[in-house]
Amino acid sequence: MCVSRLLTSALVGLAGLLLWGCSTGPTYTAQPEPWRAQEERTCLVSGHVREQPWLHTRSTLGGNSSYCGAMQPFEMAGAADGRVHMRPAALLRCNMIPSVERWIRQYVEPEARRHYGVPLAELKVAASYACRPRNNQWGGKLSEHGHANALDISAFILADGRTITVKQGWWGEPRDRSFLRAVHAGACREFTTILGPLADAFHRDHFHLDLARHGRSGREVVCW
Numbered sequence: 001m002c003v004s005r006l007l008t009s010a011l012v013g014l015a016g017l018l019l020w021g022c023s024t025g026p027t028y029t030a031q032p033e034p035w036r037a038q039e040e041r042t043c044l045v046s047g048h049v050r051e052q053p054w055l056h057t058r059s060t061l062g063g064n065s066s067y068c069g070a071m072q073p074f075e076m077a078g079a080a081d082g083r084v085h086m087r088p089a090a091l092l093r094c095n096m097i098p099s100v101e102r103w104i105r106q107y108v109e110p111e112a113r114r115h116y117g118v119p120l121a122e123l124k125v126a127a128s129y130a131c132r133p134r135n136n137q138w139g140g141k142l143s144e145h146g147h148a149n150a151l152d153i154s155a156f157i158l159a160d161g162r163t164i165t166v167k168q169g170w171w172g173e174p175r176d177r178s179f180l181r182a183v184h185a186g187a188c189r190e191f192t193t194i195l196g197p198l199a200d201a202f203h204r205d206h207f208h209l210d211l212a213r214h215g216r217s218g219r220e221v222v223c224w
C-alpha cells in the first residue's frame, strides 16, 4: 500500500515539506497553496466547463499525498467541438480546460491549415496528471503535473495522417519548424509556463504547458 510520509522541517527548512509515497516514486517538496482550491472553485461554478462527449468528470486521480490531484478533475479526450482528438485523454483540473480549448481553436487549428492545408486531427498527449517532482528530479518542487495543472504535447497529427513531432520538427524542415514555433508562440498567450526544446534537455521532445503562478501578479509568463 502506498502511504505518504513526512520528513520534518528540520531536514528541509521551513519552506516546505519533503514527501514521499510509494517506494518507487521520487520525493518532492510541497507546501500549502490555498489559491489553487480557490481558483478551481471559481472555475467550477463559472459554468464554462461542462461535460461533453469528449470531456468527462473524474471522481479521483490518485496520488500519494493530499498535495496532489484536484477537487473535480476532468478527462479531456478532445477539443474544438470534438474535431480534435487528444490521445491518450488528458487528466486536467478545471482551469486548464478553457486554455487548452482556446489554444487549439485559435492557434493550433488555424496554423495547421495555414501550413499544411489540411485540418488538425489529433494532439499526442505525452503527459498530464502525475504526482511527481518537476522533471522527476528527486527532492524537487512538486510539478504542476501533480496538480493536474499541466499538459505535455509531443506531436500534432493532421487529417491526412501526417505527424509533426516536436522532437524532429523543431529542428526539422522549414514548414514543420514554422508550424511548431507558431503554435508554441500561441501557447505563450494562453498559458503561464510554456517550455519547449529551447528551455532545456527535458523538453526537447515536447511542449510543456501549465497555469502556474509566476511573479507578484501570479500572471507573469515563462515562455521558453
Ligand SMILES: [Zn+2]
Pocket (backbone or CB within 6 Å): 127, 145, 150, 151, 152, 207, 208, 209
Ligand atoms: Zn510537463
